[in-house]
Amino acid sequence: MTNMLNDFLSTRKQKIEEALPLYIKELQTPKSLQESMIYSLEAGGKRLRPILVLAVLHTYNKPEELGLATACAIEMIHTYSLIHDDLPCMDDDDLRRGKPTNHKVFGEAIAVLAGDGLLTQSFALIANDPTCSAEQKLRLISELVKASGAEGMVGGQVADMEGEAKKLSIEELQSIHENKTAKLLAFSIIAGAILAEAPEEDINKLREFSYHVGIAFQIRDDILDLEGNQDKLGKPVGSDTVNEKTTYPSLLTMQGAKTKLEDHITKAKQLIKSLSVPSELLEQMCDLIAKRDH
Template identity: 65%
Template sequence: MASRKALVERELPLYIEKLKAPESLKEAMLYSLNAGGKRLRPILILAALKAFGKEESLGLPAACAVEMIHTYSLIHDDLPCMDDDDLRRGKPTNHKVYGEALAVLAGDGLLTQSFQAVMSHETLSPEKKLRLISELVHAAGAEGMVGGQVADMEGEGKTLSLEDLEYIHMHKTAKLLTFSLVAGAILADAEEPEVEKIRAFGQHIGIAFQIRDDILDIEGTVDKIGKPVGSDTGNHKTTYPSLLAIDGAKDKLETHIALAKNVLADLGMHQTFLQDLTDLIALRES
């Protein structure tokens, strides 16, 4: 994890520093991009490539692209018109440092620059670039993360069904995590049945990731998770613990982790890194 994280964090700023753009915009983009985090999504791309026996460096442009999209989503999530958070990754949120207008534009810049990162891959065929971008649009846009965020907002103050909650988390969280694994499989020239199996694996760990997030919002600490705890309760959001109680949420987490490992075992490739990442998602404290 540490070595892959360092590799991604060396590459990420290069895409922004070279832009012919206002320095204030680049500074705001880099502030959030360099703020740390697990870098789980880019690491999943590299892990999928490793699992298929390919060079991990092949995935760096796509890894940087997905982290740009994730970072933009966090900037926008923290805005007063959304979650109105003051802390992210233990630091003041982007709009607290640069103001709301520049924070919005920094997020916009990261979103659009992500597609350029994919297109800049020098050795990738045009067909693969188009497929990666198509997958990324589906995962990040109205049919994915953005649509999930809207459903999440509209669900505030309401008691949602488990089906409604799973829709939100599949789209808001799981689809971008799933993209990372699918991107790695595409870059590794995996056969279509393998791509679909790793997509199913990604969906299970994506839901598991969000369930763990809901649990940490109750049991975590600001020092560990880097943002205020209890915000879901304060925003009157339905969560897995609120629907299933804390023990039920933990049981649901274990179910998705088990299903993810079953899919992984069925793939029959070098799985150690992906298995370890699955356990990390289940047990993480931040």
């Protein structure tokens, strides 16, 4: 990882992590609910989605402050989805990033409601953002619903559950990941472009770019589940095999999955190089996703 990228990631991660809990601390709400929401917001993670919003603004030479509220809204949605996914009736996970999951600490009822609270609040972050226009905010909200709701992440989660222990085709697997993971990653990039007032032609290219990055992200996830380091991942490896999940390596062999990962990264880079602005930072983030070890 280059020094420039390393520096960008660590400074922006800090900025996001400072801002995130403030949106919840200011709320008039029961203490237990507030603590539960903040617990999961502060439970770590790469903050890849919110950093992408800032990276796109940086690419277009616009103040990154324009993206802070939207970046935090996306991280709240990502966090709520992890809380609900970990519930006993879903994946029934006790640990997340090496820490007890929300319902293990606060109980299931509070965990459900903390997720509901974070999801709801995320829309206020955008609606009340004083740094952008009414039209931008409404476009962001409309795109965020598509990326995170029944037509995106929530629908992908249902398809993923229903596809478990079933032999899926590569098209079915791809569609699940597109909805479950790629659409919210893509929204992070597109949100940055909307806020940067990028040309519509660039927004279309960034949408296609995001698609390839999102699929690459998921292939890397599947590879890490087989080849990763348990300590770095903060979760046990090999769980997909135990759960008989269809993965890219199980469908394509490990070598096939790695080749497919390279293909998507190559296509993503071609697209990003054709933008109206230099895109070195986004290219480097693309490589990071392809080579990440956790």
